[in-house]
Amino acid sequence: MKNKPLTISNLSIQPGEKIALALPTPELYTCAKIHIPIHVLHGKKQGPVLVICAAMHGDEMNGIAMIQKLLNLHLLKSLTGTLIAIPVLNINGLIMQSRSLPDQRDLEGSFPGSETGSFASRLAHLLTTEIFSLATHCIDLHAGEPQMEKQPQVHTLMQYEEAKNMARAFGAPVTIDTDSQRGLLWLAHKEENPVPTIIYDTGEPMRLDVHGIREGVKGIVRVMRHLQMLPAQKASAYAEESIVVNSPPWIHSSSSGLCRFYKSLGDRIHKGALIARISDPFGTKNKEEIIAPCDGVILARTSRPIVNEGDTIVQIVETTRSHEPILTEENLHPEPPLS
Numbered sequence: 131m132k133n134k135p136l137t138i139s140n141l142s143i144q145p146g147e148k149i150a151l152a153l154p155t156p157e158l159y160t161c162a163k164i165h166i167p168i169h170v171l172h173g174k175k176q177g178p179v180l181v182i183c184a185a186m187h188g189d190e191m192n193g194i195a196m197i198q199k200l201l202n203l204h205l206l207k208s209l210t211g212t213l214i215a216i217p218v219l220n221i222n223g224l225i226m227q228s229r230s231l232p233d234q235r236d237l238e239g240s241f242p243g244s245e246t247g248s249f250a251s252r253l254a255h256l257l258t259t260e261i262f263s264l265a266t267h268c269i270d271l272h273a274g275e276p277q278m279e280k281q282p283q284v285h286t287l288m289q290y291e292e293a294k295n296m297a298r299a300f301g302a303p304v305t306i307d308t309d310s311q312r313g314l315l316w317l318a319h320k321e322e323n324p325v326p327t328i329i330y331d332t333g334e335p336m337r338l339d340v341h342g343i344r345e346g347v348k349g350i351v352r353v354m355r356h357l358q359m360l361p362a363q364k365a366s367a368y369a370e371e372s373i374v375v376n377s378p379p380w381i382h383s384s385s386s387g388l389c390r391f392y393k394s395l396g397d398r399i400h401k402g403a404l405i406a407r408i409s410d411p412f413g414t415k416n417k418e419e420i421i422a423p424c425d426g427v428i429l430a431r432t433s434r435p436i437v438n439e440g441d442t443i444v445q446i447v448e449t450t451r452s453h454e455p456i457l458t459e460e461n462l463h464p465e466p467p468l469s
């Protein structure tokens with residue numbers, strides 16, 4: 131079926147059009163105009179409206195790079211439905227290299243927002259009315275929190291069939307089944323017209339995680355194929371079965387000092403393996419060894435070499451069996467690598 135015109139920020143976008151528009155944010159005390167860049171690819175054929183957002187936290191760069199790579203893919207020429215890609219939700223945060231907004235609030239947690247609330251709430255309201263009200267599906271791109279690096283992972287509410295299918299199609303090494311409303315997951319909690327949403331986390335703030343960016347773009351393309359926005363798979367590189375868990379616990383240090391890791395993100399470890407050693411920074415004494423409590427995979431870890439007692443050190447996903455590549459339908463038809 132032929133697509134219909136779409137209106138964003140009083141601009142009418144016709145089927146088959148590909149445009150970049152600038153959505154003005156609420157005004158700051160400088161009265162200087164700040165705009166959020168938005169790419170809209172409005173396919174000729176009607177289909178899902180997929181919204182992909184990055185940099186809700188202004189210090190998270192990986193999602194920006196993923197959207198850049200995605201928009202350069204030739205295969206988007208055969209798009210069905212509509213792709214709305216927002217490389218930077220928090221422009222003010224990007225300018226300041228800060229996680230938060232000028233009012234020191236976090237955009238995450240401010241949705242759906244209010245027309246008369248704080249700056250964060252007004253920005254959330256603007257995005258909700260102009261963009262998220264159009265979405266049928268959503269992918270929210272993040273990095274680890276400050277001083278934390280994360281193995282590529284998807285977070286979603288697996289109780290919703292379509293969100294579960296999106297997470298499966300994405301094919302991240304680990305999927306966290308969560309009922310949290312972090313990021314844009316509030317869209318999936320809406321009472322009226324909930325929007326299937328997944329969060330993809332990789333790397334750390336203020337760094338580009340080349341591996342996580344590449345895997346993220348592949349995952350987004352697989353989701354778009356699943357949603358029939360792109361032609362069916364001709365091919366796909368082997369993706370490992372995603373390990374699905376609830377909320378893996380963190381290991382905290384019980385001493386302070388210099389922390390040296392012996393395992394990397396994504397490493398598969400056996401119970402009893404030495405993960406890290408904390409030593410006296412003023413001498414040679416070892417104060418603590420962080421030992422794997424189970425067989426598993428390292429999902430996240432601190433990026434700080436100096437730790438205080440009680441700090442979070444490492445997060446491990448417990449595995450009870452080997453996760454060898456499995457033959458899913460897409461794996462039977464390997465996809466050429468994305469440039």
Ligand SMILES: [Zn+2]
Pocket residue numbers: 186187190271272273
């Ligand atoms: Zn974030």
